[in-house]
Amino acid sequence: MSINAFVQSLPLLDHHAHYLIRGDVADRAHRLLRVSSEADAQYPITDTANRLAWSAFQQTARDFDPTVAAAYQRGATPEEALQPMDADHYRDYNHRVFAAYHYQTLFIDTGFVPDDAILDLNATADLTGLTVRPIYRLETHAEAYMQQYADFDAWSDHFLDAVGHVRAHGYVGCKSIAAYRVGLQVTPVTPDAARAAFDQWRQHYEETGVARLENQDVINYLLALVAPALINQHLPLQFHVGYGDADTDLYLGNPLLLRSFLRRFCYDGLQVVLLHCYPYHREAGYLASVFPGVYFDTSLVNNLAPSSTMSVVRESLELAPYSRYLFASDASTYVEMYAVAAQTFKAALAAQLDAVTTATDAQKQSWARMVCYANAANLYGVAVTATD
């Protein structure tokens, strides 16, 4: 079997994704177009329509739905071709698309909720035919506890207690969006400074009602606070890195800024997963090659920048071990976004392996399994059924 055919046949564990939405949403074409970009509602939709992601998302709909293909063939607009679906049709369509790429498991970051989201993970499992597990977003819960507890110690204790029981509550990992709030230069903070920073944050909340956590010292504190609890539960800590919407400062999303944090906790057993990483994926591959416990993916560009995937996968694996690189989609909303991630990623991984002249076919197949599902299964402690 060619390495390409082998990779195509492998199951996928998608360790970083978001909620799907209902199939009967009226403006399906518009929603699919919107989610083909990280731009927000103030960005002109006509520009979004001139990106390759939109072209690829529509192609997936044509490939898997003969009705859509026929409509485009007749010259229908996307609005005409991409109609809402009833429950049975939608379920069948989702099953077919996910199955075509051998998706097996989805981890859902519950911290982002699109309109019309299917919040029930069992319903998501039924819709997709996949095993679904939740990821716990740290800042979201830290904000909720701050609203409950005005006192630093009470907040700290209750938050830590909650994080200490995350695995028991079915979560398979935690995620930090420090990159969105302050940047990745996470450094040690004294208890006094943390307490003062918390008080400022709480006071701001009391005055404005805004609970959003944007304080560097509070974030420094909470990440160091939870690290031992994550190590104890064998729970990986995901970080948003690099590419995101206009609300993130990409300059401060460079994973090299995390070095102080990695030096402090990775040697004690913390497992850190760098998400997305583009355009810093070479930097992420470097970190994975020298720090114990550092893993990474290049999600979100394999669907939103489909023409990048060949280069990005190749550049990611220049320094990184195959045992530290993971497939992920960071997809949400509609199955097309998950599909394009899988399609471009499998093709790129196969091409990367095909160009290797110093390894046997068996070795290449082993590496392909690691990247598609085995690394994530080991890292997060979940089972995947090998199908090859």
Next chain:
Amino acid sequence: MSINAFVQSLPLLDHHAHYLIRGDVADRAHRLLRVSSEADAQYPITDTANRLAWSAFQQTARDFDPTVAAAYQRGATPEEALQPMDADHYRDYNHRVFAAYHYQTLFIDTGFVPDDAILDLNATADLTGLTVRPIYRLETHAEAYMQQYADFDAWSDHFLDAVGHVRAHGYVGCKSIAAYRVGLQVTPVTPDAARAAFDQWRQHYEETGVARLENQDVINYLLALVAPALINQHLPLQFHVGYGDADTDLYLGNPLLLRSFLRRFCYDGLQVVLLHCYPYHREAGYLASVFPGVYFDTSLVNNLAPSSTMSVVRESLELAPYSRYLFASDASTYVEMYAVAAQTFKAALAAQLDAVTTATDAQKQSWARMVCYANAANLYGVAVTATD
């Protein structure tokens, strides 16, 4: 028609270029060699001769001038082969080369003047056969007004009044070289701090006679000052970004540093054009994909680094909409520099489009038109005659 043949046939609007020089300049070979690099006169010319740009510039001269080709064929040196030309020969040569790449319009940044420049834009139009329009360089004029007005308010009022009439005076855009003077971290400044900074600048001028604007707060002030006037006139604001000569600090030329400025003005309608961008073109593509009104080009490497163009165009279009990416040359001095930009760019754009498997030929042709001329025509408000 193949997409390559289609792209080759498209007209080009070059929205960022500089003055050409006279054809009868004696040391034509030396001048052409010098302009094949961003290095200054202290850089060894023998190293400049070992760059691919010099090789490509000579190839263009051979391709379009049988006399030059014959001389090289006989073993002539570049100094022997590349002779000055009389006016008729020079005009004919320029017309032929620009026409071969379907150049139609040149925007000239009037802030940089090479020796022996043809300053009259009508003469440039006659020499090249192209429509020629000027770009207004902000810092140059701010410096001139500072020399006239010792008082902050007088300077500010007169400068703003001038910028407010730029479109009426025939300019099609403004350009800032903040990256050359202080870096791209343009941030808000208070009126008092701006006034104090102006007074320092003016005092330094009175003491030294040096008017060069290198004060961060003055630059912060003037960019915020002119932004509304540019929005009112539908005039784009170009920024030098990334690659330039040894006088720029490339570390501070990262377009991600502009984020604060973009957040402040792009949502109000300011149109910002990031020029050159290399090696930060992936970052520029990201900004164009999430901020309204952000456009970019990858000029100056398509001629000075001709072997880069395939990768650079591909990387630029990973995230960016086709409707936000522009052709430009940043060329000056001799037609060969404009030609190599067009030659490598058209080949790379065609290759990028040819690799797309999810769009129709009609869609690809539409995207090619946007990049070659239509985006710039809309952005700057000028007409281009479609020839396809």
Next chain:
Amino acid sequence: MSINAFVQSLPLLDHHAHYLIRGDVADRAHRLLRVSSEADAQYPITDTANRLAWSAFQQTARDFDPTVAAAYQRGATPEEALQPMDADHYRDYNHRVFAAYHYQTLFIDTGFVPDDAILDLNATADLTGLTVRPIYRLETHAEAYMQQYADFDAWSDHFLDAVGHVRAHGYVGCKSIAAYRVGLQVTPVTPDAARAAFDQWRQHYEETGVARLENQDVINYLLALVAPALINQHLPLQFHVGYGDADTDLYLGNPLLLRSFLRRFCYDGLQVVLLHCYPYHREAGYLASVFPGVYFDTSLVNNLAPSSTMSVVRESLELAPYSRYLFASDASTYVEMYAVAAQTFKAALAAQLDAVTTATDAQKQSWARMVCYANAANLYGVAVTATD
């Protein structure tokens, strides 16, 4: 002759390498595996085994040693296949491998000493069949003099005197690891600040016995101190840049941070060599294209990231003159590491040149010679026997 055959035939001057070790070391497979990565002993060796470098190193052993090839063929493990060698076998093996890539000269950075290193350069010359020359590591010697001299002036005078005689003692260049200690933002320092910084450093040494130089101002001082002495002796100054082990802060290893130092000394004749550079090789190529006296290589990824070499060589030569780019391996320990560097580098350089359409074969051959040995021979003032 094809350009590929031509490049394969060229001699190599490796201007940045480290000590080889003895052939009779018992755990040869483990040592070879360890050196296939920049990770330290705390990094899981199973991850190191899943990197392409390990695969390439083993392939080299199979290619050049029929006994090893036969063992792998029988299904032997690396530990079984890669046995220690007696002196004759080891010498013959080293000679054959170095000769296959036409290695001719090695410069050894004497500042890093692997276990079981062959410290005698004559013994290294005998083992390898190559000319061997030493490089003087500045920080190592500055630390030794600080331990001898408690007084700033005495330390400074003795250190400068030593550096002033480096060429006379057979060294062909100096190297700074400022990137490992403080980062590359080397700036001017006043004598008083330097003196105070030295006193702190010395006091720390007296209190702790730790001589390691990590003080920014001392490093600023010593680099400015030695620059004129290096210019006088026509000795290049190498800087560690970019890629290295977990002990370097890659964020501060960006060569653009050296700009202040380059502006201060390159116009006076200092020759600076940027080592490794990945992932900042485009930035290094830019610096080489605009600053007199700046050279660079992309060592350490051509063996530790063998799948990167095609892209990295291509990206390095986008802006840089061929006369400023050098082959180097940064290899140590075993010949396989030197071999993989040469193998991937020669293939990539040939491919880069083969894609050039604007130069003659003679020009391409001249450029290939420069990169493989002639630039380094001129820069460091050593002879290489051209074999083509």
